[in-house]
Amino acid sequence: MARQDQEHFSIRFQVCVDCRKNFCDRCVPFKLLRRARCLLCGGRLIDGRQANRVWGTPLPGFVLYHDKGVRLIESGQFRAALVEFDEAARRRSGYRSAHFHRGVLLTRLGRDQEALLAFQRVIQLDPRNVAARFELGKLLRQLGRPAEAVRAYDRVLGLEPRYAMALAHKAIALADLGHLDEASAACDTALRLHTTNEAVEGTAHVAGTAYAARAAVFLKLGQHDDALAAIDNSLQYEPDNADSYDLRAHILDALGREADALQDRRQAGKLRHSQSG
Numbered sequence: 449m450a451r452q453d454q455e456h457f458s459i460r461f462q463v464c465v466d467c468r469k470n471f472c473d474r475c476v477p478f479k480l481l482r483r484a485r486c487l488l489c490g491g492r493l494i495d496g497r498q499a500n501r502v503w504g505t506p507l508p509g510f511v512l513y514h515d516k517g518v519r520l521i522e523s524g525q526f527r528a529a530l531v532e533f534d535e536a537a538r539r540r541s542g543y544r545s546a547h548f549h550r551g552v553l554l555t556r557l558g559r560d561q562e563a564l565l566a567f568q569r570v571i572q573l574d575p576r577n578v579a580a581r582f583e584l585g586k587l588l589r590q591l592g593r594p595a596e597a598v599r600a601y602d603r604v605l606g607l608e609p610r611y612a613m614a615l616a617h618k619a620i621a622l623a624d625l626g627h628l629d630e631a632s633a634a635c636d637t638a639l640r641l642h643t644t645n646e647a648v649e650g651t652a653h654v655a656g657t658a659y660a661a662r663a664a665v666f667l668k669l670g671q672h673d674d675a676l677a678a679i680d681n682s683l684q685y686e687p688d689n690a691d692s693y694d695l696r697a698h699i700l701d702a703l704g705r706e707a708d709a710l711q712d713r714r715q716a717g718k719l720r721h722s723q724s725g
Contacts, residue, residue, distance in 0.1 A: 465502050466491030467511045489514070490542035490573065510539035514546050526553050544573045548580055555587055563587055578604050582614050589617070594624040612638040612647035612654045619661040628665055635662040656686030660695060667699055675699045690719040 461472040464486035471487065486493055489511065494501065507515075517532030530553045536546040551566035564587060570580035585600030601618035604611055615638035622631035638658040641647040647654055659682035666675035679696045686692060693716035700709035 461496035462493040463496050463498075463502060464489060464491040464493055466508050467514070468502060468507070470496065485542075487574065488543075488545040489540065490544055508540075510536045510543060510546075513539065514543065514549075517546070517549060521549070521553075526556055529553060530557070542573055544570050544577065547573070548577075548583075551580070551583055551587075555583070555590075560587060560591055564591075576607055578607050578611060578614075581607070582611070582617070585614070585621070586617060589621045589624065594621040597621040598625070608648060610641055610646050610648045612641040613649055613657060615641070616654065616658040616661045619658075620664055623661070623664050623668055626668075628668055631661070631665045635659075635665060652685040656682045656689060656692070658682075659685065660689075660692050663695055663699065667695075667702065672699055672702045676703065688719055688723075690716040690723070693719065 461470050463470055467486060467489040469486060469488055471493065484493065485491065513532045513536035517529040517536065520526075520529035520532060530550065533546045533550045533553065537543050537550060540546070547566050547569045551563045551570065554560070554563035554566060564584070567580045567584040567587065570577050571584070574580070581600055581604045585597045585604065588594075588600055589597035598618055598621045601614045601621065604614040605618070608614075615634045619631040619634035619638070622628075622634060635658055638647075638661070639655065642650075642654045642658065659678050663675045663678035663682060666672070666678055676696070676699050679692055679699060682692050683689065683696070693712045697709040697712040697716070700706070700712060
């Protein structure tokens, strides 16, 4: 059936001899796949028809450490997870997924410079890794380096133009730089991609972030009523986003509604407290 409908089904796939992940010719161009290492651990790929050579055999130690780290993240044990990813990366320096998870956790733990190195290591190993480039952009903006963040997002969009979250975050960085027309255009494109279901990420987070970015642009333009409408749209998609409540409080301050602003700041604090616990 798959051979008769090759437009919708994959008929060829590769298997990593180490982490045992599958890669098919629908998720990775087969010409690229045939000469690539595993996109996650850097292991050797073999033709899927030979998968019985590796399935059922013990996983290497570095994969076990990595997979334990993933399970610890799922249970909210971030510091313990970092220890596992550190060991996986120590045992295999080319373990792209381990370095990526290290970067995300190090950012969460406030160890920003180490996180930067982790994301840069992923990109060194896999220059087409859009997730690592996106996280790098977020971190650079967080470190007060918006121009570098914009360049990081541009590299993401060069690889995947439909990455709406990259457009939304690029808009925020452009607003930081005072490039408000470009920021507004990036917001519009992100929202269009989301509305037409063309975005590679089909989540409410995309629209929530894009509307928040639009609110930040309107705030800088002094269009406070438009900013308030945009942030309210954002909260319709993400009602538990503490950062959006903080931004709404800034907008309300600009509108002279100090009591409402204080209420939003309190709500932001409650959300952060509940999410940290």
